[in-house]
Structures are given as structure tokens and as C-alpha cells.
Amino acid sequence: MVEADLHLHTTHSDGRLTPTQLVELVAAKGLRAAAITDHDSTEGIPEALEAASRFPQLTIIPGVELSTDIPGNEIHMLGYFIRYEDEAFQQTLRSFRDGRVDRAREMVDKLAALGLPLDWERVCELAEGAVGRPHIAQAMVEKGYITYPQEAFTHYIGRNGPAYAERDKMTPAEAVQYILGVGGVPVLAHPHVVDNVELLLPELAEAGLAGIEVYYKEYTPKDVETFGAMADRYALIPCGGSDYHAFGTPGEEEPGVSGPPLVIVDRLRERAAELSASRQ
Secondary structure, eight states: OOOEEEEEOOTTTTOSSOHHHHHHHHHHTTOSEEEEOOBTOOTTHHHHHHHHTTOTTOEEEEEEEEEEEETTEEEEEEEESOOTTOHHHHHHHHHHHHHHHHHHHHHHHHHHHTTOOOOHHHHHHHHSSSOOHHHHHHHHHHHTSOSSHHHHIIIIISTTSTTOOOOOOBOHHHHHHHHHHTTOEEEEOOGGGSTTHHHHHHHHHHHTOOEEEEEETTOOHHHHHHHHHHHHHTTOEEEEEOOBOOOOOTTOOOTTSSOOOTHHHHHHHHHHHHHHHHTO
16 A cells, blocks of 8 residues: 655646645545655745644654756756755755746647637636646646647647747756755656656765655556666665646546555655754
8 A cells, every 4th residue: 555655736837736735635545654845946845834733653754856957868866855945945945946838828829829719817816826738738728729738848838849848957966956956865766757867867966965766657567676686786765656646638647546654754854954953
């Protein structure tokens, strides 16, 4: 039975559930630990912690997911047990979110040029928090241009799509340092989408990478074995989760299906304490 999900999103980035609704869902699924990992935002953490006070069996881990860039690819870095109230960190996150807004506006303009106009105000309404590509996808569904949000990424706003636009990003090593700087434990997200991922691991481990997602939605036993072996080779903590957004797309995996053993939460907490002690 899966008792931990370390990759979850709320309306404060590109999820469809509020922090309270998400906490209620994971509690109903019987989870004992859940990490709130919104993109470039920790705005939902206080609400999630408040909601979790009604479920004493459930631990909410303050987290974040940062987008980074390497030539030809994008890499996401998760951070756990972060000091999310750190003001300098919050300023950095705000600058990242501003970049998301600028990029989203550019993509909406490109879609209009392709004959697929969207109401920018509606995209912002759908976002509620940090604006991102999923909100553009949702607006496209509403307009009837596509049936499911994923089609927007496949045909229009994915990295090689005709309406894609870049934004300022940091490198993976820089993201590791940002997370370490607020006492967090940095973990590489969904490594299966990263080309030649193992070539990057020595550099990231040297920078302070502490974990890698081994238990991820739709991973086969072979995938788990492959990424588990990578975790062993580089002394990384094997993490994971559902990456749940509540998009409602066919086959979307809900919390409680994919995730690491509960003991992994203890290892992450211990690593966070070690990092904190080493910086004092």
C-alpha cells in the first residue's frame, strides 16, 4: 500500500484542486505523508498545513518544483522540507512566476497567429496562482480547439510546438543550490523525460543533489529497477509520487497509486536536518 506521495500540485501553480481539497483527497486515500510541490510557488503550503491539522495521521511536507534548462531539454528539480518563508527565496520565486506570465502571454499571441485566439483574461482566471502552460491548455479545451489538455502540449505548446516560447531559467545545478540555500533536500523529478539522464548525475550529485524520483506515475517495474539502480550508484534517496494535477484526463493517476515507502520520508527529514546542521 502506498502511504507517501511526494509530487503534488494545487491551484497555486497548475493543479485543479485547492490545497484544502488536495489534502482532503490524500487523507481519504489513506496517505500518511504528502508533499506540496507547486511550480515556482510555495503559496499553497500554509493552507495545506492548516487543512492537514484535521488529519493527525497525515504529514504535509513543504516543497517546491523548479524548472531548469539544459541545451535541448528542460529539467525539473524538487525541493523538500524547505524554509519556504525565506524572503530572498520568495523574491526569487516571484521573479520566476513573472517570467511564466510573460512566456504565457507570448504563447497566447502565437496561438492567435495560428488561428486559435484565446482570451488572456480567461487564462489568468484559470491560473488563480502562477500562470503556466496548463492554463493555456485548459483555455483551449474551453474554446473547443482540443478535447484534453495534453493535446495542447503535443500539438502546440510543447517544447517543439509552433506556439512554444522560452523563458529565463536556471541550470539544474543552480536549482540544487537554491534549494540547499533554504534548507531543502533537492531531488531530480521524472528522470525518464531527461535525455541521457545518467550523464548528468555526477555533476548534480557533486552540486548537492540528494534524491531522484524512482517511484513515479505509470512507471513499470523495469523503470523502477532502472532508476533505483541509478539512485544506488550515486547514493541518492529514491523518491517519487503521482505528479497529480487533477486534470481529469483519461487514465490520470490519483494519489495513493505511486510513491516511495514511508521510510523515505524519514530519510528526507534526516537529510534536511543534516543539511541544516552543516550550515550552522
